[in-house]
Amino acid sequence: MRASRFFISTLKEAPSDAEIVSHQLMMRAGMIKRLGSGIYTYMPMGLKVIRKVEAIVREEMNHAGAIELLMPLVQPAELWQETGRWDKMGPELLRVKDRHGRDFAIQPTSEEVITDVVRSEIKSYRQIPLNFYHIQTKFRDERRPRFGLMRGREFTMKDAYSFDRDLEGMQKSYKIMFDAYTRIFTRFGLKFRAVAADNGAIGGTGSHEFHVIASTGEDALVYCPTSDYAANMEAAEAVATGARAAAGAALAKTSTPKASKCEDVAKLLGIDLKQTVKTIALTADKEDGSKQHFMLLLRGDHELNEIKASKVPGLAQNRFSTEAEILEVYGCKPGYLGPIGAKGPVTVVADRTVALMSDFVTGANEEDFHFTGANWGRDMAEPALVADLRNVVEGDASPDGKGVLAIERGIEVGHVFQLGTAYSESMQATFLDENQKPAPLQMGCYGIGITRILGAAIEQNFDDKGIIWPASLAPFELVLCPMGMDRSELVKAETEKLYNAALEAGIDVILDDRGQRPGAMFADWELIGVPHRVVIGERGLKEGNLEYQGRRDTEATAVPVAEALAFIKGKIQK
Template sequence: MRASRFFISTLKEAPSDAEIISHKLMMRAGMIKRLGSGIYTYMPMGLRIIRKVENIIREEMNRAGAVELLMPVVQPAELWQETGRWDKMGPELMRVKDRHGRDYAIQPTSEEVITDVVRTEVKSYRQLPINFYHIQTKFRDERRPRFGLMRGREFTMKDAYSFDRDAAGMQQSYQIMYDAYVRIFDRFGLQFRAVAADNGAIGGSGSHEFHVIADTGEDALVYCPDSDYAANIEAAEAVAPSAPRAAAAQALTKTPTPGKAKCEDVAKLLGLPLSQTVKSIVLAVDREDADAEVWLLMLRGDHDLNEVKASKIPGLGAYRFATEAEIVEHFGTRPGYLGPIGTKKPVKVVADRTVAAMSDFVCGANEEDFHYIGANWGRDLPEPVVADLRNVVAGDASPDGKGVLAIQRGIEVGHVFQLGTRYSEDMKATYLDESGKPQLMQMGCYGIGVTRILGAAIEQNFDDKGIIWPTAIAPFEVVLCPMGYDRSEAVKAETDKLYAALQASGVDVILDDRGERPGVMFADWELIGVPHRVVIGERGLKEGKLEYQGRRDPAATAVAVADMADFVKARIAA
């Protein structure tokens, strides 16, 4: 490719609405152009990267035995109604009507469509297992699109769906896809981590998320440096304290805490560690023929509620946070002074594992400007229902018992799910087993955010000059920067010779023949992030040398003219 025949459009400054580094750099490098809120045109430079990402995914999916098809973007509402997701998906599901008034969804995912395909095409156990995938446009009507491709509304995703005879087969298909994902992210050249995750709205049983490691990541990843344990913050188990609860040593005392509604302020006033306080979180569950049921969740003052864990407590699946009116009705006071002792109306109390192991703790007294100190289970209030309610923190014991936990930030770019019969049961997707009896198919689903990979890769790989692409997904592997290409026959001849040699070797090379000044030329390619650069100049040619510089290299390396093609190929291979 010659730069004069390509489209290069770089900017010195990012648009004012670009918020994070990947968004800023992609806009400046001319890779994307904003069309509307969360909707982008992929410009030629950006599209080249997308195609390379897709090609790696496609090769590994085919290698894993998946079969490619292509499902439509627009899907009939009837399929989504069969699984109940037409209503459950909420406003993120874009709904449209055709000219006849029929309802359709602009697909955010394709579980319903692929299940419909398989239930009509697969009849016998002899046709299973099978795994279909496609790479297709998706649309999710995000409430607040932001961060460029990281949280847009229209995006490209690879989604695959496996169908098996039984749970054991489904788990085997799941492992095959998990291994394929590891190969995919290895080939991308990105630092990543696979973590156990919650299935969320997709449903099913087990799942793993694949995260690109980046300090700017939205997700907290929990792992044990001394073992293979890894989970996202939503799924990471906070194990119960190993030491038994200490015996009560203090009397229960109602203590004035004027104006101190937060645990931090109460602890400071009383001269106690924050870890000796207990915070109260009030939830409510609506009931059809009665007032809402009110729950009190108790966490240590320095811990945070894990809302996913709370939703898994029996009876709290559809919880919401209680209103202030409901709180006053049940506790007799406004938030900030709440506790389990002496509530105005009965509430269901659930204590986090850590709180259940505490003694002589501080909690609200259900009276404004007052807290109890010296509260103890069994003596001052009944033993609670105990559950894992909190987010883990660095230094907690690892659930596998092999060390302590550490936390790093990541950007989710892939997710694999064991769906089981979540969709096949709703849509009656069955096959005939060896005895001729119908059985529900066991499903798995597997997604990779193709366009999100671009943003995540940049968040992991950039410097003050611009993007630093891993070679495998760079828009071009090598850029040739001739000094005076249009003025020096020697420079032009050697540049063309090297360009032809690299092309003949299958190297994805671009020759910058635009006639720009060296400073402009270098700045453009450093911003765009091409990982390998060769400079051809008259001075170097007189010495029989060309200059090579990797995008991360602090300085250029002089290489003999005759050796440069092989040198570049070796660096790419490395």
Template sequence: MKASRFFIGTLKEAPADAEVVSHKLMLRAGMIRRVAGGIYSYLPVGLRSIRKVEAIVREEMNRAGALELLMPAVQPAELWQESGRWEQYGPELLRFKDRKQSEFVIGPTHEEVVTDIARHQIKSYRQMPVNFYQIQTKFRDEIRPRFGVMRGREFTMKDAYSFDKDQAGLQESYRKMFDAYVRIFTRIGLEFRAVNADSGSIGGNRSQEFHVIAATGEDDIAYCPASDFAANVEAAEALPLYAERAAPREAMQKTATPGKAKCEAVAELLNIPLERTIKSIILATDNEGAEPTIWLLMLRGDHDLNEVKVGKLPGLAGFRFATEAEIVEWFGTPPGYLGPIGTKKPVKVVADRTVANMSDFVVGSNEVDYHTTGVNWGRDLPEPEVADIRNVRPGDPSPDGRGQIEICRGIEVGHVFQLGTKYSEAMGATFLDENGKPQPMVMGCYGIGITRILGAAIEQNFDERGIIWPEAIAPFEIVLCPMGYDRSESVRAETDKLYAQLSEAGIDVILDDRGERPGVMFADWELIGVPHRIVIGDRGLKEGKVEYQGRRDTEPTLVALDQAAGFAAEKIRAALAR
């Protein structure tokens, strides 16, 4: 490729609404152009990187035995109504009517469509296992699209769906996909972690996310440096911080705490550690035709509620935070001084694991300006329902018992789910087993954010000059920058010769023949992030030399002209092999 025949649309400054590094650099490098909120055109430079990501994904999916197909972006509402997600999915599902007033959606995902294919095409256990995949455009109507391709509304995704006759088959299909994902992200050249995760709106029994480690990531990842444990904070198990409950040493006492509604203020006033205070969080679950059930969740004062965990507890699915009017009705006081002792109406109490092993703790007295100290389970309060309802924190023991938790930031780029029979049962996707009896197909679901990978790779690989692409997905592997290509016959001849040698060696090379000044050329290609560069000039040619410089190198290296092609090819191959 020659630059004069390519489209290079670099910008000196990013638009003011670009927030994160990847968004700014993709706009400045001429990779994307905004069409509407969360919707982008991918310009030639950006599309080249996308196609390279897709190629790696296809190779590894095919290697794992998956079969490519293509499903429609527009899906009939009937399929979503069958699965139950028409009501469940929420406003991110873009719904519309055609000219006949039939209802459709633009698919954010394809579980319903692929299950419809399976129920019509798969009749016998002999046809399984099978894994279908596609690379296709999705649309999710995000309430606040932001961060460029990281949180867009329209995006490209690889989604795959496995069908097995039983749980053992699903485990094997899941393992193959997990292994394929590890190979994909390793080949792309990303630093990543596979973490245990919540299944969210997709559903299923088990799921794991693949996160690119980056300081600008949206997700908190809990991991143990001494082991392989890693989980999204939403899904990370929080062990009790006290091995057992100590015997009571204090008498229970109502204590004045004027104006001290927060645990931190109460602890300071009473001159006690924050860890001895209890945070009361009031939730409600609605009951048709009756008053709501009110729940009091108890956390240590320095801990935070994990709403995902809470939503999975028996009776708390679909919970909401109680209104102030409900709190006054049940507790007799506004928020700030709430506790489990002396409520006006019965409430259901759930204590976090750590709280359940505490003694002599402090709770609200259900009276403004008062807290109760020296509270103990069994003596002052009945034994509570105990559950893991908090977020883990740095320094917590790792659930695998092999060290302590640390927290880092990550960008989700892949997710694998064990769906089980959630969709097949709802949509009647059955097969005949070895005994001729109908059974529901056992499903898995596996997604990769193709376009999101570009943003994640940039968030992990950039400097003050621009993008630093991993070799495998760079729009070009190497750029030739001739000094005076339009003025010097020797520079032109040697550059063309080197270009031909690299092309014949299978190297993805671009020759900058635009006639720009050196500073402009270098700035453009450093911004775009091409990993390798060779500079050819009259001065170097007189000595039989050219200058090679890797994108991360601080200084160029002089290389003999007749060895330049081989030298560059070896550098590129070595980088791809890492």
């Protein structure tokens, strides 16, 4: 490719609405152009990267035995109504009507459509296992689209769906896809981590997320450096160790004026924050219109994990209690709540750590007062439930017992789910077994954010000059930068010779024949992030050399003209 025949449009400054590095650099490098809120045109330079991502994904999915098809962007509401997600998805699901007033969804995902395809095609156990995948545009009507391709409304994803006869088969298909994802992200040249995750709204029985490691990542990843344990913050188990100590202090009602937070109470009383217990009041609204009130207790320095809380019996559908409800149930305003002396009926749920505490400080259900020296059994009944309610912190014991936990930041770019029969049962997708008896298909679901990969890769690989693409994702592997090609026949001849040789060798090369000044030319390609650059100048040629510089190199290397192609091929293959 010659730069004069390609479209290159770089900017010195990023638009003011570009908040994070990847968004800023993609805009400056002319890879994307904003059309509307969370909607972007993929410009030629950016589309080249997307196509390379897609090629790697296709190769590995095909190698793993998946079969490509293409499902529609617009999907009839009836399918979504079969699974109940037409109502459950909420405003993120963009709904439209056709000219006849029929409802459709602009797909954010395709579980319903693929299940509909399979239930009409699969009749016998002899036709499975089966795995279909597609790479397709999606749309999610994000409330606050931001960060460019990282949190846009329109984006491209690879979805795959496996179908098996039983749980064992589904788990085998899941492992095949997990291994395929590991190969995909390895080929991308990115540092990544696979972590256990919560299935969330998609349903099912188990899942893993694949995260690109980046200090700017939105997600906290929990792992044990001395074992294989890894999970995202939502799913990471918080282990409580040791045994509860015997009571050593008398219960005392202590004045704590204007100290409604554990941090303020600890400071006022001159104690460690870890000796305090905070109360979180939740309410579950039942179908019959009644309410059930829950008191969740966490150590003062710990944070509530709402996903874990939703798994407590009775709290699948919960909300934070209103101030009026708190006054009615506890008899005081928020900030002074505790398990001793609450007015109304309430279910006390203690975090594992709190259940092992003694001589702790908790609210007295009276404004400006807390109890000190509180102990389970002696001063209050044992909690109705003990559960894992909190986010883990660095240094917690690893759940596998093989060390302590560490935390790093990541960007989710892939997710694999064991769906089980969540969709096949609701949509009656069955097959006939050897005894000609119908059974629901066991499903797995596997997604990769194709366009999100670009943002994640940049967040992991950049410097003050611009993007540093891994070789497998770069829009071009090599850029040739001739100095005065229009003025020197020697430079022109050697440039054309090397350019043609690189093309014949299968190198994805671009020749910058735009006639720009060296500084502007180099700045463009450093911004765009091409990993290998060769400068051809008359002075160097007279000495028999070209000048090579890798994108991460601090200095250029002189390379003999006769050895240039072999040298470049060696660098690219590393």
